Amino acid sequence: MKLGLVVDLDTCVGCHGCATACKQWNTSGTIGPLSDENPYGKDPNGAWLNRIRTYEVDDTPNSKTVNMPMSCMHCDNAACVTVCPTGASYKREEDGIVLVDQDKCMGCNLCSWACPYGARELDPQEGTMKKCTLCVDRIYDEKLPEDERKPACVMTCPTKSRVFGDFDDPNSEVSQLVRDRAGKQLMPELGYEPVNTYLPPRNKPVVEMYETTSLKDTVKGWVNKVIAR
């Protein structure tokens, strides 16, 4: 199995719901707490496992606003794991999930330097490295109803822009989406082979532009029309 997420950049509205749900679930999950420093003060700072950034792609009139949620890509070739000196970071054989053992981490930051996607953040209170767990404590929990055995971010997304599944299974929803919508990996040139895949925005007709004309031009055009008649 190769578990991961597909993120649809066409439909994501950038509501930050996934990030909030992620923080809520994981702060009391296996790697919790996800602490904050100065949460209600002037300069709040805390560990988040999911961040949403917004870009403008291309120039008017073709420009488009793209919201890009990013959490750990659970890379096939995860240098964050090999650089870790303590063995706290590891990638699971059975499903490819990359995790940090909070009891072993010494907070050296090296894995966060090795990650190209900014997926790892040091917990300001605990001094250990935090990252997306792919909600390993939800997806296998047999006490949850079957359709809730999904990551918190996937469950909460109001536009269904996040899809969870097995990339090794060619018939899974994620594999189909990647095929149908030409899914892309981010920064493939670094060779990390990220599992999470992004569906590019669909091409839509360019918005029509309304050209304003001055009063003088309007009157002139009108006069010309009258004279020509």
Place this chain on the structure above:
Amino acid sequence: MHPAFSVLVFTVMSGAGYGLITLMILGHLFGLPQLQDSTVLLTGGGLAFALISGGLLSSTLHLANPKNAWRSFSRFKTSWLSREAVFAVLFYPFLLGYLANIWANGTEVTGIAQLAGFGAAALAMVTLFCTSMIYASLKTIRQWNSSLTPVNYIALGLMSGSLLLAAVQSAVTGDLSSTLHTIAMGLVVLGAVVKVIYLFWIGKPAGSTINTATGFTQASVRLLDQGHTSNGFLNNEFGYTVEANKLVRLRVLMVAIAFVLPFLLLLTSSAGLLVLAAILTIIGLLVERWLFFAEARHVVRLFHGDQRV
């Protein structure tokens, strides 16, 4: 990259210590006449011990959870940081054995002196190499991901070590060894050449861009919003930015203090000024290490709006 002061101190001090001990032991074992003096060897060895141990202790200061530091020996197979830790510890019995032998039996080159000495010298260089590979192995930082990084670390470690060795020898015996003096001059020139090549090399644009990072390779991409109202871990760790002209000024300062001034002081061939030259080099290398971090740009910056790294 944010330059953590403890890491700057660690890499400069332990680099100088490893350089010093390697040159001193090799000089002694290969029969350099001025180094067949147990006071010189014990002083040099003590200084190297202090620099290396101080550096290693300083390196633990940047750990956010040091109580797990002992676990860092466990991933020797894949992690350069783990290898560095293992070799740094292995080095000590050889160094202490070598120094104890000199203290007890004097400077005669016996089998035990050779075993402990060559072992300590080799492990010193291997540890320094592992330190440099921690940085050089990161594909995410173009300015570090190069064979120039280990070349820099080793050349600059040997250079500062050679100045310290010449300074210790002349301070203890009161007269200058022309061989050590020449070696130091040669290594200062070598260090300067290596550093200047590095500075030219990182100036060339290459690598990932905001387009490959976001996957939109056929159009311009601009950041509209980072998605948070105040700086987080990623901003603090990777967002470190220094004005371009301040960087240029610091580069000039670094080349002057670390290389040019010590070289000029060496030209005077005065024993007292040698100590000053060694101290200046160490200060200059602290600036050099600060620049090594401040000029390194991690690819996460692309997601935060940089067009290229």
